[in-house]
Amino acid sequence: MGQTLSEKILSDKCDGPVKADDFIIARTDVSLAQDGTGPLAVRQFESVGFTSVANPEETLFFLDHAAPSPRRELSNDHIRLRDFAEKYGCRLVDIGEGICHQVAVEDHVKPGDLEVGADSHSCMGGALGAFATGMGSTDVAVAMGLGRTWLRVPRTFKIEVTGEIPRGVQSKDLILCLIGMLGADGATYRALEFHGPVVETMPVSDRLTMANMSVEAGAKTGIFASDEFTRQYLAAHDRERDFKEIRPDPDAEYERVIHINASELVPTVSFPHTVDNTRPIDQVGDIPIQQVFIGSCTNGRLEDLRLAAKMVSGRKRARRTRVIVTPASQRVLRNALDDGTIKALVDFGATVTTPGCGACVGVHGGVLGDGEACLATTNRNFKGRMGNPEAFIYLASPATAAATAITGKITDPRELV
Amino acid sequence: MKGKAWKFGDNISTDLICPGRLFHLRSNLPELAKHVLEDADPDFASKMNRGDFVVGGRNFGLGSSREHAPTIIRLAGASAVVASSFARIFFRNCINVGLPAIELDTSGIEQGDELEADPEAGVLKNLTKGTRMNFAPLPSVMRKILDDGGLAEHIKKRGDFELAD
């Protein structure tokens, strides 16, 4: 019997053929923690009694969730992570350098890797053909020390996307629609493997959004075969040598095959307070928005900012709607400065903030007021997510966010693009 | 283990268990534990007693991988979390921090029911209702981690994971 992408990668990490449901101990290639989960990870690392890190160059610590630090306690956590990274020779990605998952795919993750991260959206690495998954602080601390982790090899849902994505619709709408279909726990313990002509012609930036959000259906990972687009993406980040082709066997066994006709997709919005609470844009109704947030590991890339800038250029933002734009990394910021994207957004009336998680996590950079509504390009709209349990978060694509920033209420981007 | 059931609904996220706005307390776990489940039930931490059970519906613990969520449930004194189903990362984190996570249909459990769990036997008794439910044993790797008191202790003691019995 042939192997799925996950089975293939994990077989390679434990030197033997594995199949779904096997329990294995596997070698890890990249491990990461951020400033919310890292301090606990380093305390656990020390409590186990490790004296060295298995693979320091690929052991990454990010100061991204509270960056720059808004509080003394968090500054002290940052000190702890800086000290640990220096002591063990790990990479410390400092404030303003970017969100963990974004920097990981720009600089570290390769096709065929096993990536573990103390952050649930670590599954984003799957867009490059890696097996990437989120875990807790202690699991990642142990992976950092041993260079190994235990896993149950997941069964796989094959998602076959045919047709053509219509104008004004984005890969964000595709993944929101899929999560709405599956439900927030519809893919628990499963890998989502994306295939079909739409996926095969999709740039890595769009794949990243989909892999990132796979966890919102409960999945362990969201994964794509590596191909020419992957090679180009790595080449654009001076890493062409990291490319390797990895694809599933034609006779791989899938637990379920789900077909999606992209031609039928429409802009989609997740309503508060769960991600699977999705509605097509024509059923959204009249919803005034006080804050539009364009950013996060889901949709804070150059392509996202550029599209938003193109849509809003020559216009002014709605007077009662503030607009926060947070590039996902310093590289994104630099490129967006060079090509005029940032200027267009600022001219429109947007506030551009330091690359990092910013408003997404609810620590700073855009905390909502009581009763306020935010339309965000992020991946989660749980109660309290953006720092206030009395606020309402709607999730949508960058195009929908830009359209909404112009009108001040949730707006179909197809009316504007 | 024996205690009262505190019933929560479906899709209790780690944001509800351990709010992001308390990010600055993450290196002060005893203080953070005073806020456990605060956004789902504002007075939960002051109302519950040591030994009580946190009972959820479907997909308990979805969302962020913050291990602080099960850690503060344990620090608050809960004997176990019982839910109809768990989100994957949360379930793994429970075991890693030494908090038993019991998966069974919780629809018949009501707020305030007296529960008694025997993880060895895989049995949960509802003393108030006079019912008894079975739950599946943990995979052996997880059972050993839980028996050792969590993942850090497990690795300290054995030096590596142990998959088989």
Ligand code: SF4
């Ligand atoms: S941008 Fe948001 S979802 Fe992504 S890592 Fe940061 S806090 Fe998490």
